[in-house]
Amino acid sequence: MKFADEFRNKAIAQGIARAIGGEVSSQRAYRFMEFCGGHTHAISRYGLEDLLPANVRMIHGPGCPVCVLPASRIDMAIRLVDRPEVTLCVYGDLMRAPGSQGQSLLRAKALGADIRMVYSTLDAIRLAEQAPSREVVFFAIGFETTTPPTAVMIRIAEKKRLKGLSVFCNHVLTPSAMHSILENPKIRDTGGVPIDGFIGPAHVSTIIGTQPYEPLAEQFGKPIVIAGFEPLDVLQAILMLVRQVNEDRNEVENQYSRVVTREGNRRAKDEVSQIFELRAQFEWRGLGLVPNSGLKLKPAYAQFDAETRFAIHDLRVADNPACECCAILRGAKRAVDCKLFGTVCTPETPIGSCMVSSEGACAAYWTYGRVRDEPLRRTS
Amino acid sequence: MCLSVPAKIAKILPNDMAIVSIDGISLEISIALVDELEVGDCVLVHVGYALAKIDPVEAERTLELLQELGSAGERRS
Numbered sequence: 001m002k003f004a005d006e007f008r009n010k011a012i013a014q015g016i017a018r019a020i021g022g023e024v025s026s027q028r029a030y031r032f033m034e035f036c037g038g039h040t041h042a043i044s045r046y047g048l049e050d051l052l053p054a055n056v057r058m059i060h061g062p063g064c065p066v067c068v069l070p071a072s073r074i075d076m077a078i079r080l081v082d083r084p085e086v087t088l089c090v091y092g093d094l095m096r097a098p099g100s101q102g103q104s105l106l107r108a109k110a111l112g113a114d115i116r117m118v119y120s121t122l123d124a125i126r127l128a129e130q131a132p133s134r135e136v137v138f139f140a141i142g143f144e145t146t147t148p149p150t151a152v153m154i155r156i157a158e159k160k161r162l163k164g165l166s167v168f169c170n171h172v173l174t175p176s177a178m179h180s181i182l183e184n185p186k187i188r189d190t191g192g193v194p195i196d197g198f199i200g201p202a203h204v205s206t207i208i209g210t211q212p213y214e215p216l217a218e219q220f221g222k223p224i225v226i227a228g229f230e231p232l233d234v235l236q237a238i239l240m241l242v243r244q245v246n247e248d249r250n251e252v253e254n255q256y257s258r259v260v261t262r263e264g265n266r267r268a269k270d271e272v273s274q275i276f277e278l279r280a281q282f283e284w285r286g287l288g289l290v291p292n293s294g295l296k297l298k299p300a301y302a303q304f305d306a307e308t309r310f311a312i313h314d315l316r317v318a319d320n321p322a323c324e325c326c327a328i329l330r331g332a333k334r335a336v337d338c339k340l341f342g343t344v345c346t347p348e349t350p351i352g353s354c355m356v357s358s359e360g361a362c363a364a365y366w367t368y369g370r371v372r373d374e375p376l377r378r379t380s
Numbered sequence: 381m382c383l384s385v386p387a388k389i390a391k392i393l394p395n396d397m398a399i400v401s402i403d404g405i406s407l408e409i410s411i412a413l414v415d416e417l418e419v420g421d422c423v424l425v426h427v428g429y430a431l432a433k434i435d436p437v438e439a440e441r442t443l444e445l446l447q448e449l450g451s452a453g454e455r456r457s
Contacts, residue, residue, distance in 0.1 A: 012446050
């Protein structure tokens with residue numbers, strides 16, 4: 001595939017890995033958090049950790065929207081779809097995300113709820129057009145990448161006067177989460193790990209640009225390199241971070257210049273700012289309530305807001321106490337540190353959401369990593 | 381969730397829609413979020429929407445840099 005295959009060249013990857021090996025100082029540790037699940041997936045899928053020196057450690061961050069969605073929001077959606085007039089449209093990877101007490105949208109669908117998997121918000125528009133007597137609710141989820149398509153959907157619904165279409169909004173913001181990871185004393189003092197730099201999101205940054213990360217790099221003294229999702233992109237970003245750490249620099253650098261600019265996609269940002277506004281706080285699995293980290297529809301679009309339209313109330317639901325998703329999401333533990341991993345919790349029977357999404361840290365490790373570690377575990 | 385695929389614009393349609401080709405497979409997507417696209421441009425496609433145009437000059441520049449970095453690592457070993 002053009003603009004993908006060229007960035008997967010094995011010989012170049014080995015060369016860059018050797019360059020990293022030659023530039024790291026043996027006197028110190030390099031702990032880099034890749035915020036995005038897409039990077040976690042690339043690191044696991046292409047075995048990039050095996051190419052890195054032992055003192056360069058990658059920490060999987062919370063950048064997978066399914067993984068960070070708290071069980072309460074799944075429970076709220078299930079309550080919503082209990083209404084016989086509602087058709088709920090969801091992106092596929094949300095279907096098995098765990099709610100409380102073993103509930104999921106997939107189970108609700110099996111029990112008769114009208115839940116449709118969609119590929120795009122355009123599918124939700126088509127459904128609403130085809131069934132004008134139904135209440136079609138789109139379960140909106142995702143970071144800044146996925147928010148503009150939801151905004152466009154609302155604008156089209158308004159233009160076409162689709163009175164039966166609304167949005168259950170769960171869109172969240174990346175810089176607020178990075179801020180929370182760096183600043184939250186609970187995370188910092190109780191089980192967080194030191195972070196020497198971030199690999200910044202690829203496709204989130206196509207929308208918001210690199211500029212929103214600049215205050216973070218400056219305030220917390222952490223280098224951030226925005227990187228693409230191909231293996232060479234990730235390796236180059238790691239080399240750029242190593243160089244920044246060695247030179248004691250804390251800048252935002254852009255490895256993904258073929259797509260990302262400093263300003264981002266102005267048209268997409270305009271669409272989002274017309275339709276959405278900040279929530280005072282939003283709950284994240286693993287991070288708790290994070291201020292200014294979620295979006296809701298502006299009052300002018302209340303008719304499209306499922307939470308207003310169906311008077312859905314906030315729920316608070318405790319996670320399974322044995323599940324280590326929360327610690328894994330903030331880099332305090334690895335998948336293998338969880339006693340549920342690979343026993344009761346597998347991609348077929350996920351307990352925590354890190355196992356649900358293919359981009360989740362546990363699912364990536366289950367699919368690509370555990371075989372690699374087998375000899376080590378056997379001898380330990 | 382945030383993964384996207386590169387695709388080439390094959391045909392511009394009315395109402396901000398377009399046909400793109402991904403490894404020979406055709407798909408109808410929305411181009412409502414990207415300005416000034418032409419047939420032949422490459423875009424990142426995510427959940428049925430073009431999110432950004434891929435800059436071929438920057439892509440080439442990154443590849444050259446990667447090759448340089450790769451060879452530098454080669455020489456070091």
